[in-house]
Amino acid sequence: MTDDELLTPRPAASNDGLKSNLLSRTAGRVRFDRRIRIVGRIGICIACFAAGLGVALLRPERASIVEYVVVRNEPGPVKPNVPSAPPSRALSAAELELQAEQTLVKADAARQFREAGDIYLRDYADYRAALRCYRNFLDEADPADRVVTPEDTWLLTSLKRAREQESAQ
Amino acid sequence: MMTDRVWRERGLRDAVAAGDDAAWRAWYEAEYAPLEAYVLWRCGSLRDLADDVLQDTWLMAVRRVRHFQPEAGSFHGWLCGIAANVLRNMLRSRRRRSARQEPLNGDTAHLDPAIVDRERSERIATALATIPVRYEAALRMKYLDNRTVAEIATEWGETEKGVESLLGRARAAFREAYGDD
Numbered sequence: 181m182t183d184d185e186l187l188t189p190r191p192a193a194s195n196d197g198l199k200s201n202l203l204s205r206t207a208g209r210v211r212f213d214r215r216i217r218i219v220g221r222i223g224i225c226i227a228c229f230a231a232g233l234g235v236a237l238l239r240p241e242r243a244s245i246v247e248y249v250v251v252r253n254e255p256g257p258v259k260p261n262v263p264s265a266p267p268s269r270a271l272s273a274a275e276l277e278l279q280a281e282q283t284l285v286k287a288d289a290a291r292q293f294r295e296a297g298d299i300y301l302r303d304y305a306d307y308r309a310a311l312r313c314y315r316n317f318l319d320e321a322d323p324a325d326r327v328v329t330p331e332d333t334w335l336l337t338s339l340k341r342a343r344e345q346e347s348a349q
Numbered sequence: 350m351m352t353d354r355v356w357r358e359r360g361l362r363d364a365v366a367a368g369d370d371a372a373w374r375a376w377y378e379a380e381y382a383p384l385e386a387y388v389l390w391r392c393g394s395l396r397d398l399a400d401d402v403l404q405d406t407w408l409m410a411v412r413r414v415r416h417f418q419p420e421a422g423s424f425h426g427w428l429c430g431i432a433a434n435v436l437r438n439m440l441r442s443r444r445r446r447s448a449r450q451e452p453l454n455g456d457t458a459h460l461d462p463a464i465v466d467r468e469r470s471e472r473i474a475t476a477l478a479t480i481p482v483r484y485e486a487a488l489r490m491k492y493l494d495n496r497t498v499a500e501i502a503t504e505w506g507e508t509e510k511g512v513e514s515l516l517g518r519a520r521a522a523f524r525e526a527y528g529d530d
Contacts (some may be wrong), residue, residue, distance in 0.1 A: 183520045185526065186473055187492040190394040194385065198400050206411040207370040214368020231442055 255282055273299035273306075277313055286320045293317035294336070301333055314339050358419035363406050366415045373411070376424070390493045391436055391477050393470030401439060406432040433485075437478050443471075476526035484519035491516055 271279065273296045280292035298314030300306040314336050318326055328340045364372035385403060392399040408430050410417075417427050477485055490496045496504075502512045 181469075183524055184492075186469075187488055187520075187523065189386065189390040189493055192389050192394050192396055192399075194382075195396065195400055198403065199381055199385075202404060202407045203374065203381075206377060206407050207373055209408070209411045210365055210368060210370045210373045214370075217368065 200262075248332075255284060273304065273309065280313075280316065281319075289324065290317050290320035290322070290325065293320060297336065298333060301335055307335065310335055311339070318343055354423060355357065358417075358424050361449045362414060362417050362419065365411075369383045373420055377407070380425055380428060386430065387429050387489070387493060388432050388436070390489070391433065391474060393473030393477075395467065395470045398436075398439065398471075398474065402432055402436045405435045405439075415492075433478070436474065440471075440475055440478055444475075458486070472527055476523050476528075479526040480519065480522040483515070484522050487512070487515050488523065 276292050276296035276299065280289045280296060283289040283292060293313045294317040297310045297317060300310035300313060310333075317336075318339060326340055326343060328337050333338065361372050361376050365376065384406065385399070388406070389399045392402060392472075395527050406428060410428055416478050417424060447475075477488070480488075487501065490501050490504075491498075498512050498516070501507075503508045505512065507515075
């Protein structure tokens with residue numbers, strides 16, 4: 181036989197049974213894949229829900245919530261001649277400053293501003309806060325306290341001298 | 350550039366991948382006859398072998414349709430590629446099986462014409478599976494698709510002389526793989 185005879189396709193009857201059988205099998209496979217995907221998605225949803233439920237049920241008890249209540253101490257009636265009771269513990273600079281702002285007695289306020297300024301300067305090197313407290317101290321202090329003394333810090337000394345020069349002018 | 354074929358086949362692939370069996374039916378109906386013709390040609394018109402190849406090819410195609418890339422080639426070409434691989438594997442296993450069932454006298458000339466014809470078909474199938482893919486493609490276009498040399502040259506972007514030369518080499522390779530009658 182020649183090459184052309186060998187290579188030319190010979191007529192063959194179509195196998196319709198195979199065609200329809202294959203169509204039903206392959207289409208069934210397509211539907212099966214779709215069902216698998218749907219079941220997979222539902223499974224993922226159920227798994228997520230179960231995981232959330234598990235976390236909610238199995239997580240350890242949370243520590244009891246500590247609630248902090250801020251109690252504001254209103255200044256009581258002014259008793260000018262009665263010295264205020266010393267604080268039971270050493271107050272911080274911020275607390276002292278706050279207390280000084282709330283104190284109506286000028287001398288007490290001046291003392292507290294000065295103490296706060298000393299602490300800011302000595303313990304925290306916070307010059308800005310110390311300057312603010314010292315200025316308030318000088319505003320509130322008696323004229324006798326505005327004089328430079330050996331106990332004054334360098335910053336307070338500078339401020340007092342500056343005030344003296346201002347008042348001299 | 351996106352051709353209409355690419356858009357259409359991509360849409361069908363996505364629909365089938367999403368589980369649309371109507372899309373699959375439409376695709377299958379459109380592609381069954383061309384694939385069957387190709388497989389029959391590759392099988393030397395052996396109906397039973399072609400049926401086995403068609404079955405395995407379609408089952409594999411529906412399993413792997415997500416991997417089909419329309420940009421890389423047509424669905425028909427993709428199916429033909431699967432069919433060629435399936436056929437190659439089947440011929441290999443048949444060869445192993447027939448080697449164990451060789452007739453004792455080794456002479457088949459006296460057998461009836463149906464058996465001789467079947468053996469010839471098997472040799473055609475084996476020869477087509479043996480020759481290089483490009484030769485097979487050229488012979489397919491010439492004998493199965495009934496394209497002229499000029500049409501093949503236009504489609505492949507080659508000269509007619511080049512295609513004639515290629516066809517000559519392909520026929521020679523086929524004849525060598527087929528052997529003498």
